[in-house]
Amino acid sequence: MEGDADIARTAALFADPARVRVLLALADGRALAASVLAAEARLSAQGVSAHLAKLRAAGLVVAEKSGRHRFYRLAGPEPAELMETLARFSPSQPVSSLREGTRAEALRTARTCYDHLAGRLGVAVTSALLARGALAAQDGVPSTRRREGDRISAPLREHPYTLGPAARSVFGELGVDLDAAAAGRRPLLKFCLDWSEQRHHLAGALGAAVATRFTDAGWVRRRGRAHRALRLTPEGARALDTHLGLAGLAA
Template structure:
């Protein structure tokens, strides 16, 4: 039958299992991972992670790609959006150890949101690009704060930004050629923005945001706190670059 009410409870139940959420979180940075790797990151057995992946694939939240003898699993972008929204509306887990507290703080400071920079660092970089004219607002509102119609922890359906006249002189010293990014972006939007769940301000996504994050990682200005983890560490050279070229005084 069609035309009935959507079964929200069935989808929501997929996010109600702590072990399954660990699987989703491990995939939240856009990587495609084998089940064996996911099992290690989520602290699950091989049969356990396979069972969770089967349910996530059935729901259309995870897609699989075969390469050689292995099958790799990737989180669909709409599932990332759901995770970010739930994180915004969920209470913080009790910190039972220094390690857990440090991990939570690290995610709030800097992390990848799919394939672009998020957290306080991502928001600061986006704000600096606006302040320096690499990006300009088109709605008459200054800055990167939340607009009245923005949905929390969601990509903006329509964003109030455009490439600014100072983009070449601001992004060039960071090693980014706006024209080259435009030429290679394919069908992906050049500019896209999310309302950051931990900062409630806009951070840059889209082709330009992905290129910027890739540049930061390639140059070692940020590094992953551990292999495969979405939390990022700002390096000393990265802090110097941000201060010198964007006027950002960021501390990890």
């Protein structure tokens, strides 16, 4: 027989600031080398190896071998969702420098939540997709605002949206292949309640396809090699204004 889940044991993994920095560096779904993670977490090679061993043992991180090198990534979207939830219930860290303040604001402006867009950018894109008919609300609420019962910073248990009548044309204008996104085993439509904006953003296979398209087109760029904050480029601001009517995002 098994007892209750040992939440304290898992929670202890998040009690070390350096280990949390390792997890945050992986929160956008990429596989990164230990050397990159060491630089992000400000650790020695030996120190980051010790943390990675604990995270792998807990099933939060997996390793991939490529040639002589080993790369690490989160073991699926669930660890990233857990971190987003913890972020909502955690106090803000004291900002002791302009660099730290800029970084915190960057995360709220635009970031990846595992492999899809989050922050103000992710919420704005989702709202525009709803307004343009690419998404349709099934519950009669014509906005991405939080519904009663939505858990903060977590995937929605019941998704209030479906593809709208203009889905194929709107996503086609953006360069997103709906059929390709729907072909995989992953659910096409999922939504999260964004922790910083308290509104819904698009996740699932379609959310990942949108984020990939924005990155491949040069509409968004990463702010650092191991940083999940994104920067909207001038080309991206023009494209989103043209295709989704999102003016003023560059500001």
